[in-house]
Amino acid sequence: MNRFDWLSELLARFQDEHILLYKGSAVVLAPAHTLNVDSEDWASCAAQTKKYRCRFSALWAQQLDDELQLNACYEKQGDYLVLRTKIPLDKPLIHSITPHYANADRPERHCHDMFGIEFKKQPDNRRWSRHKAWQANQYPLRKDFPVAGFNTGLTPPDNDYPFLSVQGSGVYEIPVGPVHAGIIEPGHFRFQAVGEMVLNLEQHLGYVHKGIEKIAEGRDAHRVVKLAARVSGDSCVSHAWASCLAMEKAALCQVPPRAVWLRALMAERERVANHLGDIGAIANDVAFGFFFYQFGRLRETWQRLSQALFGHRLMMDCLVLGGVTQDINQQQIDEILRQIKMLRKEWRELKTVFNENTSLEDRLETTGILSPDYAQRLGCVGYVGRASGQDFDVRRDLAYAPYNKLQVKSPCYNRGDVAARTLVRLNEIQSSLDLIEQICQNLPTGEIQTPWQTPKAGAEGLGFIDGWRGEIVVYVRFAEDNKIDRFFPRDPSWLTWPALEHLIRGNIVPDFPVCNKSVNGSYSGHDL
């Protein structure tokens, strides 16, 4: 299969629909292909890409002088297409693509709250990222909005978000959050239930909106990499990697092969650490403490080796522009391989317990089902998608370096229940261990960093990485003097949070924690 062998057919379909295409480019945002279109054709393009079974991946805007540029990223067979259009800043009006792609709903509402873009025929025009920290007629990502210093006094609670309401005898509401009962990030969940059964769940997120996109602007690129690592701390390696990739593309920087392989080593270690922790936590939510302590123990030993190897338990700030900060020697490689051998043995024992334990089976199977059909419509990625038949893995399908030289086995199931999501993660641990072994055995020699060259103002880049939650997309555009003009990190959680609203329906309220944990969306990564 050749890269982009589908693109000419899609372009022909665009032409059949009389969609005017302007000069595109295969290099500006490589590996993605960019196409410029008229704003009037924005929604009809989406209708065509949808028909042609392209998956919606990301949507972002940016202000370029007195215009707003809108970007929509679609994916098919591991190839990415970015459609771009411009609308005037004083009349920012465009047709919504949500009628074609349900998962463009929240990204569009985010664009509205941050830029003031009006999306015509958007089925849900409620605010999303804005609570009460700024007014409805203020748009933080516009260039004339000050990054700080304009709010005074206490920010009132967001107590009038227009939730969907359900009526009928015996129906009641359960408001949960923003502060939850466990050690977990804040967000609000509004349940409508009858007896124990959940009729509907609505999420209201945005509580940990820290202005990441805005504060990155005007910051030095090196510091924005640090900021990227903190978009979602559990994914600090993969987010930093995606941002580095985007910036390195903009600067035409060639990262030494050894550094690229070390990045992958860290990313796989991050994946294993998170899966270990979450499998324990999922089990804990159904009162199976044995797994909680066993997997917690394994995660701790894993994190300790990360500390010994890279000087940080989460490997934060180990990626920098042009490479990585830490090299490893043969002795450390042996240690990594030794730990993998031990972990494999323990994994087999625990996997047998997982397979045979009837109480786990009882609680996890048929709980929180996300059908492959829904997963496809919502464009779910990562383990949420792969537990529901969406066989997509950026490492395998885009095959960015070094995965183009590695054998990526990506487990996929169709059942879509909590058990399937747990199983994907159990098996991903195995395939990550395989990958780490391959990396250790084939680690190229050479430098781990190359000097950074400041790109010229206006240079832009796009980075795609498969984080442990799934596909991460990062867009950057440079200003003068190595400063960042626009930073847009798209966490995979944008595509999996909506799945939770669907898969919880018809389940009992007490199963919500385990369903939530099995999806484990990032609040911070989503709220930005």
Place this chain on the structure above:
Amino acid sequence: MLKILTKVIKTGVVTEKFERNADLERFGIEIKTLVDKQFAGSLSIRAVDVGSCNGCELEIHALNNPYYNIERFGVHFVASPRHADALLVTGVVSRHMETALLRVYEATPAPKFIIAMGDCAVNGGEFGVSYASCGAVGNVINVDVAIPRCPPPPLAVMQAILQFLKT
């Protein structure tokens, strides 16, 4: 069941490993004595994320893994501020969480103390003050103890609790 029991027996008590780690044991025991004195044998902590990146939360979770097992010193994480003696606050205070933090603070019965965990909570970290963030926790409520680093490792969190209780 047999497999579980075998695994439990084979694993043994990993917490014991730290008997050789003088620091943790010493600090741990000190925590226990001090907690005993001030909070009658149990210190209830409510973790509140007001704008963290979730990195700090991961390390709070680690406190409950068998290696640190903070519960053995009478330190518990509770589900409501109403049950708490201390708040362990992570993250910069996002403006969207400002009122929530104040409400949690008010809901916590006195005597209470506030621990700011992580660079964000201590000094604003990489996020600082902006249209969306009030910055450090100290900008919103009084902080009694600060645990810097990003994120502070579990051992540092235990040590900090101890230091605070000493004063």
